[in-house]
Amino acid sequence: MTPSPAKSPSTLIRPAQHRDLEAIAALWQAETTETADLSYPLLLGQRLDWVRRWYGPLKFLSLFPNPLQHSFCVYVAEQQDQILGFVQVSPFNRARSTWKIDRVVVTRAARLEEVGSQLLRHCLESILEARTWLLEVGVNHTDSLALYRQNGFQPLAQITHWEIAPALLRELATREPDLPNLLPVSNADAQLLCQLDTASMPPLVRQVFDRHIFDFKTSFLEAIVASIKQWLTHTEGVSGYVFESQRKAAIGHFQAHLSVRVASAQENRPTPCPHVVQMTVHPAYTWLYPELLAQTARLTQELPPQPLRLTSADYQSEREAYLEQIGATRIAHTLLMSRSVWHKLRETKPVSLESLQLSDVLQGLQPVRKPIPSRSALLQSWLESGNFASLGSDYSLLGPTTAPDTTGSSTAGPSPTKSKAVKTPKSRKATPLQAQ
Secondary structure, eight states, X not given: OOOOOOOOXXXXXXXXXXXXXXXXXXXXXXXXXXXXXXXXXOXXXXXXXXXXXXXXHHHHHTTSOSTTTTTTEEXXXXXXXXXXXXXXXXXXXXXXXEEEEEEEEEOSSSOHHHHHHHHHHHHHHHOTTOSEEEEEEETTOHHHHXXXXXXXXXXXXXXXXXXXXXHHHHHHHTSOOOOTTEEOOOGGGHHHHHHHHHHTSOHHHHHHHOOOGGGGOOOHHHHHHHHHHHHHHTEEEEEEEEEETTTTEEEEEEEEEEEOOOOOXXXXXXXXXXXXXXXXXXXXXXXXXHHHHHHHHHHGGGSOOOOEEEEEETTOHHHHHHHHHHTOEEEEEEEEEEEEOOOOOOOOOOOOGGGOOHHHHTGGGSOSSOOOOOHHHHHHHHHHHOOGGGGSSSEETTEEOOOOOTTSOOTTOOOSSOOXXXXXXXXXXXXXXXXX
């Protein structure tokens, strides 16, 4: 008798806990060391230090809606008390209809297609409010691309990451930007910014992003959280938009996160903290790219010299042409992918239409109780039955009636009209002709 092959141990997918942070940090360190072309910024290592320090309050804040509820949403794959991989996800918009997969990391001993697919499927099935999923992956990461394609993700857009050196920023800052209607951003401008964001992207990308007016508003609690983050990360946020008075619309918007961190004397090689800017320009006003970039460059001159990083999509050809013209450096080329999810709300057994009865189909049209017969229905049923004595009285619904009497007398009393006697004709004698 041949022995049966040994079953592989099952893999458990669960939310990350405090004891898993060391294993997650080791996996991420190995991933960044092996992947040499991972040049676009992924600050998971810095976030892990912050999560390790504030794990208790973050765990409490994840129990109810607040700006920090999904600040560290990580699931790990565990097998025989060993962490094989993890996945980090976060909501992309305020309505949480679109979620983003930040990263999927698996150990070298485990198979990426197997463990990675289990992690992805767990996220797709457990987060029910997500209708669309979004991710960004490097074009040279063939294993990750195969994993995402296997799980239903399709290309949405191509993203290019650019970097502008500090020397080039000083050169751009010498130019005076022509922005007469540059205004600060407030919650009152949310509708204008939403219209600008809608007009600046293709319909398919707009549908996946699913942004609304409240995505461009900031509550009081969110402003406090943003201030605390800026204080912890040594950054400063500056934003503004260009208003077109004739069209009564916003035609350009920028949001910059400027690094104010100063390297200490003990650091031989200070950690680079580049400035990051996000620009949105109406397709009909592409001449705003040099003006907005010059305005951002002037803001960085009073801060420690750091490079400036920004992105461009394949549907923003004018932006890519201008960045190439000024001498910006391409640091990464990624692919934006997405997929939709439909959740089953209830499992039903297959039912044959032939076995259905009309009463089963029209259950909602059935009477709740037995209907009360009307007078016309009661009269019709009484006349059809012919049982006149069933009412228990000599009076019918039509009035008093006289029952026939075999003795010749009437039991119903005298008739209301006098009856006249009928005379019987006398017999006549027969004539001789009749006798014959």
